[in-house]
């Protein structure tokens with residue numbers, strides 16, 4: 522337990538800050554469009570920087586624009602405890618995805634300043650650049666470089682759909698991006714985030730202990746047959762790419778159901794060629810996304826997808842290919858940090874349960890370089906990546922209090 526168990530965040534101030542940040546890029550439907558490295562992002566960052574400095578922090582920005590607001594510890598030789606998330610949003614995003622984790626961490630800094638608390642370790646509040654990935658692929662770009670998953674050069678060269686370069690757009694924001702990316706020790710990373718799913722609210726929990734981040738595999742499928750007249754080609758004579766595709770899609774869904782509820786499988790995109798009402802499809806392309814929190818089970822799902830692909834191809838007498846697009850194994854979070862989060866949740870009188878993260882987060886990368894865990898709070902009806910995304914003040918307060926106490930406990934450890 523930290524030395525000041527009665528310390529609490531200021532829930533009204535946290536809520537006001539969330540609402541003020543949401544005005545930057547605010548959409549008519551009540552959501553937020555503050556995509557990475559846009560003028561809206563620049564305005565959000567300027568406000569965030571001012572708030573951090575008012576909270577007594579020293580702000581530095583790394584070569585990819587990630588912002589670190591540091592509060593000194595009594596032993597500056599020790600690596601810092603890091604807390605935070607991301608301020609960028611989807612084009613039709615909500616007010617809370619990422620933003621809650623950043624502004625709750627800011628509220629931690631404000632409370633520590635007001636109460637004059639000194640922690641042994643420094644605490645750093647981070648706003649990661651380009652978490653969402655909607656403007657520059659891949660998602661979680663800057664934290665990925667911080668953790669060594671890709672290079673600074675590769676990140677700076679990423680382009681958006683208009684051909685604009687990450688590096689040029691970052692430069693245009695006029696930040697002093699002089700800090701090196703990563704390459705330093707971090708004692709622990711804790712990220713507070715909305716669940717983006719319906720479980721906590723439905724079951725009446727205040728807090729989710731994210732024990733594992735789901736693993737995923739993405740594939741592109743191409744089935745090639747022969748395009749001919751839809752009226753005059755007898756059924757047995759056809760090589761119909763759609764026949765293979767619909768059989769395969771049904772198999773993909775069945776694989777998801779067979780490994781559910783933890784397993785999921787999705788076909789989300791499809792192109793048909795020549796895409797004519799009266800031509801038998803010559804080629805069908807579609808995507809497959811499978812996810813599971815358990816590595817060996819994800820491997821079994823992968824083997825089933827590959828077998829089904831070949832079986833459906835051969836049954837319809839097609840050619841084609843199954844292309845691996847990406848693979849991320851499940852990410853187990855740190856049991857020691859999770860124990861702290863569980864204990865602080867209980868001490869605060871809140872109800873928590875273990876939960877899997879179905880979405881990707883900056884924490885997935887940070888788990889490779891330091892003890893990392895996530896704290897989830899409910900969101901209404903599980904809706905996220907949507908302008909209707911919503912939470913209650915109580916959920917925000919509960920999550921921020923757990924973050925405060927967890928950060929205090931971790932920052933006082935030798």
Ligand SMILES: [Zn+2]
Nearest residue numbers: 618619652714
């Ligand atoms: Zn997020």
